[in-house]
Amino acid sequence: MSEQTGRRERKKAQTRQALADAALELFLDRGYDQVGVREVADAADVSATTLFKYFPTKESLVFDIDEDVEAALVAAVRDRAPGRPLLPALREHIRHRATTVAAYPHTAAFTRMIEDTPALRDYARRMWLRHETALAQAIADEAGASADDIGCAALARFALEAVSLAHQHPDPPQAVDTIFALLERGWAATYPDA
Numbered sequence: 098m099s100e101q102t103g104r105r106e107r108k109k110a111q112t113r114q115a116l117a118d119a120a121l122e123l124f125l126d127r128g129y130d131q132v133g134v135r136e137v138a139d140a141a142d143v144s145a146t147t148l149f150k151y152f153p154t155k156e157s158l159v160f161d162i163d164e165d166v167e168a169a170l171v172a173a174v175r176d177r178a179p180g181r182p183l184l185p186a187l188r189e190h191i192r193h194r195a196t197t198v199a200a201y202p203h204t205a206a207f208t209r210m211i212e213d214t215p216a217l218r219d220y221a222r223r224m225w226l227r228h229e230t231a232l233a234q235a236i237a238d239e240a241g242a243s244a245d246d247i248g249c250a251a252l253a254r255f256a257l258e259a260v261s262l263a264h265q266h267p268d269p270p271q272a273v274d275t276i277f278a279l280l281e282r283g284w285a286a287t288y289p290d291a
Contacts, residue, residue: 113151115141117161124159125206129214134158156220159211167228169194170257174235183239184284187256188277195263195273208264229253240288248287255280 119140123132134155138148152158173190174183211217233253237246259276266272 109151112141112143112147113161116143116148116151117158120158120161121203121207124210125203129159129210129217154220156216159217160220160224163224166194167231170228170232171235174232174239183236184252184277184281188273188281191256191259191263191277192270192273195260195269204264225257229257232256241290242288248284252280252284 116137120132120137123137123140134148135145137158138145141148148158152161157163169190173187177183177186211221229250230253233246233250234244236242236252237244237249240246240249242249255276259273259280262276263269263272
């Protein structure tokens with residue numbers, strides 16, 4: 098029975114990836130607004146109904162790893178090695194993310210597509226706000242602060258903004274290091290025991 102379940106999960110993952118890949122290729126080639134969800138479904142060889150089982154909106158096709166991004170951010174804080182300070186762990190994660198995303202061959206075209214498409218800009222903003230809330234909560238938990246602590250919220254926001262700032266810099270890892278050096282000094286002054 099578990100072999101069947103494993104096969105089913107692999108097939109679901111393959112279908113989801115095929116949809117995301119087809120969408121990205123079509124969107125980058127022809128423009129987001131010029132491609133319909135039925136075309137994406139056809140390119141992935143599934144029905145539109147199947148597409149919506151995996152992606153509830155057209156915008157979500159563009160941000161197919163949204164949940165994974167958030168889980169990884171929270172894990173960078175919560176699952177760090179015992180005794181390892183919070184900010185260096187978060188810096189390492191953000192640095193890796195900025196470097197990996199910058200190396201992706203379609204990064205510039207992908208970013209331009211989001212910036213040029215109002216529906217995608219709005220979706221991306223809502224997505225980052227969700228990430229910001231989850232990250233701020235994880236930071237507050239680890240720092241022993243209240244859930245509405247403004248310092249934890251600020252740190253989460255600035256850490257997330259570090260990714261986009263790093264993309265605009267010729268040396269993304271150096272940009273992340275510079276940003277986090279500033280954040281670490283402010284964090285240590287405000288939360289000396291965290």
